[in-house]
Amino acid sequence: MIKSILFSLLGFILSENLQAQRSIRLYNKGLNLANRENYKSAIVFLDRAIRNDPLFYQAWYNRALCKSRIKDFEAAIHDYSKCIALNPSFSLAYNNRGADKNDMGDVEGALNDYAKAIQLDTTYTRAYFNRGIVWYELKDFQKAFLDFSKAIELSPGMPEAWYNRGMVNFMLKNYENSLIDFTKATEIRPDYADALQKREVLLLALVGKIQK
Numbered sequence: 001m002i003k004s005i006l007f008s009l010l011g012f013i014l015s016e017n018l019q020a021q022r023s024i025r026l027y028n029k030g031l032n033l034a035n036r037e038n039y040k041s042a043i044v045f046l047d048r049a050i051r052n053d054p055l056f057y058q059a060w061y062n063r064a065l066c067k068s069r070i071k072d073f074e075a076a077i078h079d080y081s082k083c084i085a086l087n088p089s090f091s092l093a094y095n096n097r098g099a100d101k102n103d104m105g106d107v108e109g110a111l112n113d114y115a116k117a118i119q120l121d122t123t124y125t126r127a128y129f130n131r132g133i134v135w136y137e138l139k140d141f142q143k144a145f146l147d148f149s150k151a152i153e154l155s156p157g158m159p160e161a162w163y164n165r166g167m168v169n170f171m172l173k174n175y176e177n178s179l180i181d182f183t184k185a186t187e188i189r190p191d192y193a194d195a196l197q198k199r200e201v202l203l204l205a206l207v208g209k210i211q212k
Helices: 018-035 038-053 057-069 072-084 091-103 105-120 125-137 141-156 157-172 175-188 193-211
Strands: none
Touching: 018 057, 038 057, 057 072, 057 091, 072 091, 091 105, 091 125, 105 125, 105 141, 125 141, 125 157, 141 157, 157 175, 157 193, 175 193
């Protein structure tokens, strides 16, 4: 699953609210650590930012992302839920919570979160892609095809979307289209090992079929 990242620093607000400025300083320190992949230390500063300002939804979101990075999915889901309660229109939080729910085995919950993320932002490529992965795992290949195709329409330079649609086409026995998708994935990312392997195997099979 692909999660959306928000490791971006907030500028200081020109305000007399010293408490808000302190929260932002703590938040920025946490994100600097997160950007260096020091997630456990980042969580410490984000904890402090949240204690200082419990309504700071970006801090809840990024603490959730850090917890997800260390595979503490249950705690991450809790923080994403808090972020969503504070900002119900924050599509990134729904997408990431969906990914963590899927990792926890809550497939229905994941699908619901991806659907909400898409409802809030109909151009959200990653939510379509992630939902496509779930449909593929459930062997609902028609729905997976539609979601991967939408991801490709929105972000044609995303090799994972081409590769996964190639896998769907293969499962649907659309072998020529599968080959096209694998080829496109390798054109975008020439070192895409899985796509290269699948393309070679499929190409050999199709050539052999023609020769027969």
